[in-house]
Amino acid sequence: MKTYCFLQEKMNSATINKLVLKANEYEECQIYFELDNCQMNAKSMLSMSKLRGVAGLCCISAQGMDKQHALEGLRQICAGKI
Secondary structure (H helix, E strand, O other): EEEEEEEEOOOOOHHHHHHHHHHHHHOEEEEEEEEEOEEOOOOOOHHHHHHHOOOOOEEEEEEEEHHHHHHHHHHHHOOOOO
């Protein structure tokens, strides 16, 4: 399952940390951010650090249990609602 979100502001370390923590809440789900043909593991701080300073459209994909809840939670963080 995939969803798209628009990162309105440049990503900072605090937002990336929130995304990684939220992704790790879903242990039975594989979650990836895709940006410019680069796929990043949403559960890895090292992988997600590539998003620092980035703004624009990105794709979030998830497979496994609770994938809809995982995607919605991550989209809310990207939208600045959390």
